[in-house]
Amino acid sequence: MVIPLSSDFDSCHIAVRYEGVEHEVKIDSSIMxxxxxxxxxxxxxxxxxxxxxxxxxxxxxxxxxxxxxxxxSKLGLGGYRIEVTVSAQTLFEARRIIQSTEFPDINSWIYPTKPQLQPFKLDIKAITKEQNIQNAKAMRVAKSLPI
Known part of the structure; x- marks a missing residue:
């Protein structure tokens, strides 16, 4: 499980300004x-x-x-999936932008060294199936609140 949790069940959504450019990052476990x-x-x-x-x-x-x-293990359900959204004119440019950051490396989120990433430090926790279901129910209730 990725902590802090967002309202998307075992996913973390991050909007970060890095090198003067806004990026959106989504991190979740591969199985989820x-x-x-x-x-x-x-x-x-x-x-x-x-x-x-x-x-x-x-x-x-x-x-x-x-x-x-x-x-x-061949199912590839371990690890984490990191999705980065950037603004670029071409796929080549988008790839260059992402590769110039530390975003694709999960360790840069667990052990951030860049000041821009430190507020988004992640903690990885192993939880039981029951705890995950309990969290899903809590997220459903939270989404129904008029906030």
Missing amino acids: HKLKSLGGVNTSYLNIHVTFKARYERYGRILKNLKKKTLP
């Missing part, structure tokens, strides 16, 4: 990213429906293995 991706599929088209069914079955197997606590 894959599980959440299952819910964002439009199933109204036939080819998407077939893809959705295959993904649903695959994630069903993942969840079954999670209950047994025996996930094969």
Whole structure:
């Protein structure tokens, strides 16, 4: 689990000014990213429906293995996914901008050395399935509050 939590269930959304430029960064665990991706599929088209069914079955197997606590390492569910949004004219320029930062390295968020990243220091915690479900319920309640 990534701490501090945002309202997006096991994800952290960061808006940071780095080298004079605004960037948006989203960090989440690989397993949570894959599980959440299952819910964002439009199933109204036939080819998407077939893809959705295959993904649903695959994630069903993942969840079954999670209950047994025996996930094969080849699934690539460990680690973290870091998504950086930048403004650039070309893909090459966007890649250059991102590579000039420390954003893609999870250690730069856990052990920040740059002053711009220190306010966003992350703490990684292992939690039980029950704690994750409890957090999801709390986030659902929090989203319903008129704040």
